[in-house]
Amino acid sequence: NAGVTQTPKFQVLKTGQSMTLQCAQDMNHNSMYWYRQDPGMGLRLIYYSASEGTTDKGEVPNGYNVSRLNKREFSLRLESAAPSQTSVYFCASSEEEPDTQYFGPGTRLTVL
Amino acid sequence: KQEVTQIPAALSVPEGENLVLNCSFTDSAIYNLQWFRQDPGKGLTSLLLIQSSQREQTSGRLNASLDKSSGRSTLYIAASQPGDSATYLCAATGEYGNKLVFGAGTILRVKS
Numbered sequence: 001n002a003g004v005t006q007t008p009k010f011q012v013l014k015t016g017q018s019m020t021l022q023c024a025q026d027m028n029h030n031s032m033y034w035y036r037q038d039p040g041m042g043l044r045l046i047y048y049s050a051s052e053g054t055t056d057k058g059e060v061p062n063g064y065n066v067s068r069l070n071k072r073e074f075s076l077r078l079e080s081a082a083p084s085q086t087s088v089y090f091c092a093s094s095e096e097e098p099d100t101q102y103f104g105p106g107t108r109l110t111v112l
Numbered sequence: 113k114q115e116v117t118q119i120p121a122a123l124s125v126p127e128g129e130n131l132v133l134n135c136s137f138t139d140s141a142i143y144n145l146q147w148f149r150q151d152p153g154k155g156l157t158s159l160l161l162i163q164s165s166q167r168e169q170t171s172g173r174l175n176a177s178l179d180k181s182s183g184r185s186t187l188y189i190a191a192s193q194p195g196d197s198a199t200y201l202c203a204a205t206g207e208y209g210n211k212l213v214f215g216a217g218t219i220l221r222v223k224s
Contacts, residue, residue, distance in 0.1 A: 004155075033211070042116065042201060042214030043156075058211060090155055098143050098205050098212065103155035 001026050004104035006091050012110045013081045021076040021107050023091030031094045032074035033058075033101065034066060036087040043090060049074055081111045114139040114206030118215035125192055126223050133187040133218045135202035140180045143205040146212065147176050147187050150199045159200075160187070192222045 007022045025032065030051045035043040045058030047066040055066050063085060065077045074093075078085060088108050092101040115138045125131050137145070144163050148156040160169045160176040162185070168177040175188040185202055199217040206213035 035214075040216060042203075042216045043212075044214070045211050048211060059213075092156075100146065100158045100161050101156075101212065102158065103148075105155045106153075 003027065004091055004093055004102055006089075006104035006107050008107060009105065010108050012112065013078075014112050015082060017081050018077070018079050019081065020078075021089055021091075021109075022073070023075065023104060024073045025091075025093040025102070026072065027093060027095075027102065028071070029093040029095050029102075030071070031096060031099075032068065033092045033094075034064075034074070034076045035090045035092065036060065036085075037090060037106075038087050046076065046089075081109075083111050085109065086111045114142075114204060114213040116202060116204050116213050116215040118200075118202060118218050120218060121216070122219040122221075124221045124223060127192060127194060129192050129222075131189050131192055131220075133189070133200050133202075133220070135185040135187070135204075135215055137183050137185070137204040137213075139204075139206065140183055142180065145176075145178055145185050145202060145204045147174075147185075148201045148203065150201060150217070152198075156201065189220075192220075194222050194224045196220060196222050 004025045033048045034046040049055045049068040052071045091104040094101045117136045146161045147159040162178040173190040201217040203212035203214040
């Protein structure tokens with residue numbers, strides 16, 4: 001089992017560009033999450049999906065959109081990237097919320 | 113609003129020492145509290161999950177305790193090893209349903 005996978009691992013964008021971060025899990029989990037991690041701060045929840053077909057906002061949703069494509073995949077889209085979105089993005093999944101969460105390796109995004 | 117604080121921010125100890133990492137949270141109405149480990153440039157790995165009805169959980173050399181009345185959790189690491197060097201994060205369920213709110217972490221260095 002690969003667990004939780006994320007693509008890409010690294011990305012550099014210019015201000016105003018758009019991109020989609022991909023996340024997939026092979027553990028048949030119902031719940032999936034997107035976090036961002038900034039230096040000196042803990043992880044902050046951007047969006048989550050409690051089950052296939054549902055999504056909801058977390059603590060810092062502004063500037064992001066998500067799609068729960070199917071039970072395995074949960075994508076995060078930046079429509080118009082801003083330097084404030086420079087961060088490390090983590091995807092996670094759990095069997096149900098709020099069970100133990102399993103994390104992907106992260107995507108390091110820089111917005112110039 | 114749930115807030116999670118971890119003290120100290122960094123800790124350096126000699127190999128073999130027993131150590132305690134501290135986590136405090138402001139809202140005692142938690143569903144569970146989780147401890148994670150993060151290695152540099154990697155995702156998070158779950159260590160222990162304590163349900164709100166439990167007082168402690170143990171896994172190998174790790175023991176986590178929970179005191180909801182005082183809003184505190186501790187992670188005890190016995191006989192520390194250089195391989196324990198990492199950032200340790202705690203997370204408590206917060207106001208977004210049962211979603212996790214993370215502390216900023218404690219950076220642990222175990223010197224050989």
